[in-house]
Amino acid sequence: MTEPPTDLDSITAEYQAAKARLAEIGFTCEGSLVCRYRCCQNPNCRCADPEQRHGPYWQLSWKHAGRTVSRLLPADDAALYQEWIANRRALEQILDEMRDLSHQAGEQILASRGRPLHGPDRPRRRAA
Numbered sequence: 117m118t119e120p121p122t123d124l125d126s127i128t129a130e131y132q133a134a135k136a137r138l139a140e141i142g143f144t145c146e147g148s149l150v151c152r153y154r155c156c157q158n159p160n161c162r163c164a165d166p167e168q169r170h171g172p173y174w175q176l177s178w179k180h181a182g183r184t185v186s187r188l189l190p191a192d193d194a195a196l197y198q199e200w201i202a203n204r205r206a207l208e209q210i211l212d213e214m215r216d217l218s219h220q221a222g223e224q225i226l227a228s229r230g231r232p233l234h235g236p237d238r239p240r241r242r243a244a
């Protein structure tokens with residue numbers, strides 16, 4: 117990241133750039149995807165060797181009504197969801213950036229009117 121802009125023209129330019137990137141975002145998906153390997157617990161199976169475990173299994177997990185729900189996905193579906201989850205993270209990052217820039221713009225504009233903004237700080241998103 118570059119230094120945060122401090123004058124209103126730069127803030128506006130960064131905001132326009134963020135909007136342009138927003139327009140490029142494809143489909144999104146909630147949740148996260150993990151790749152798992154499993155041991156079937158049969159001591160005679162090849163998976164007794166940690167290098168020879170079964171898999172990969174792609175597991176999509178998300179929150180539903182406060183609980184974590186998981187589904188196993190075939191590899192080609194997993195590839196799609198992986199892309200959509202990456203899109204969602206990009207979307208959230210752009211929205212965060214737009215909110216920060218808006219906050220800075222508000223400070224700039226009101227300071228220039230001699231009425232510095234002491235409005236709400238927006239809540240910080242937890243690091244995903």
Ligand SMILES: [Zn+2]
Nearest residue numbers: 155156161163
């Ligand atoms: Zn096994």
